[in-house]
Amino acid sequence: MPYQDVNKIIANYETLLKEKGEGAQAVQYADEASQQARFEILLQVDRDMTSVLDVGCGLAHFAHYLRAGGRTSRYTGVDVVADFVRLANRSLADDDRATVTLMDAGSDDLPGGHDYAVLSGVFNNTMTDNWGFMTSTLRKMYAAADKGIAFNAMSTWVDFQDPDLWYVDPMEVFSFCKRELGGHPVLRHDYVTRPGGFPFEFTMYVYKQPVSPDR
Numbered sequence: 001m002p003y004q005d006v007n008k009i010i011a012n013y014e015t016l017l018k019e020k021g022e023g024a025q026a027v028q029y030a031d032e033a034s035q036q037a038r039f040e041i042l043l044q045v046d047r048d049m050t051s052v053l054d055v056g057c058g059l060a061h062f063a064h065y066l067r068a069g070g071r072t073s074r075y076t077g078v079d080v081v082a083d084f085v086r087l088a089n090r091s092l093a094d095d096d097r098a099t100v101t102l103m104d105a106g107s108d109d110l111p112g113g114h115d116y117a118v119l120s121g122v123f124n125n126t127m128t129d130n131w132g133f134m135t136s137t138l139r140k141m142y143a144a145a146d147k148g149i150a151f152n153a154m155s156t157w158v159d160f161q162d163p164d165l166w167y168v169d170p171m172e173v174f175s176f177c178k179r180e181l182g183g184h185p186v187l188r189h190d191y192v193t194r195p196g197g198f199p200f201e202f203t204m205y206v207y208k209q210p211v212s213p214d215r
Contacts (some may be wrong), residue, residue, distance in 0.1 A: 056122035
């Protein structure tokens with residue numbers, strides 16, 4: 001990712017953190033309810049995951065969501081915003097199965113040794129080369145995960161597009177995952193983040209092995 005994009009993204013989240021505090025709006029969600037709706041969809045990649053890498057974890061809210069649901073999965077979060085990493089680790093100080101580390105945006109690798117790598121909201125901000133950033137990140141996630149990945153993005157199948165956000169055709173992403181990653185993708189375009197809403201985003205799971213029907 002070009003440094004100008006990294007610096008712009010870091011500055012954006014630092015401003016949100018100062019203005020919104022440590023809640024969901026600091027990591028660019030409308031509210032906690034819509035944030036957790038996305039977490040629930042991501043978790044459905046495998047409710048029995050024993051370990052997870054959270055890419056662009058922000059304040060590690062996904063870790064707290066897992067714990068609130070009684071899950072003891074080993075959690076590793078990575079993020080490029082130093083203030084997020086510091087505050088996330090402080091909030092997880094009593095959790096010996098969770099840690100968050102500062103990520104170098106230019107790194108070619110992500111920490112391995114996890115069942116799944118997940119990502120939420122990271123692809124939403126516009127940048128110099130959104131498609132290049134997405135595909136590069138997905139390759140790193142897939143290489144780092146033992147069983148598969150789960151991520152979301154804004155869909156072009158909408159009636160309105162915010163000019164400050166990036167939208168992508170879910171079928172192009174599906175094709176990339178099948179063709180380039182070589183896994184078994186599942187496209188979710190059936191959910192809403194609030195009651196009465198419209199599916200303006202999608203989530204994709206990419207498994208390394210086919211999933212059995214009784215999962």
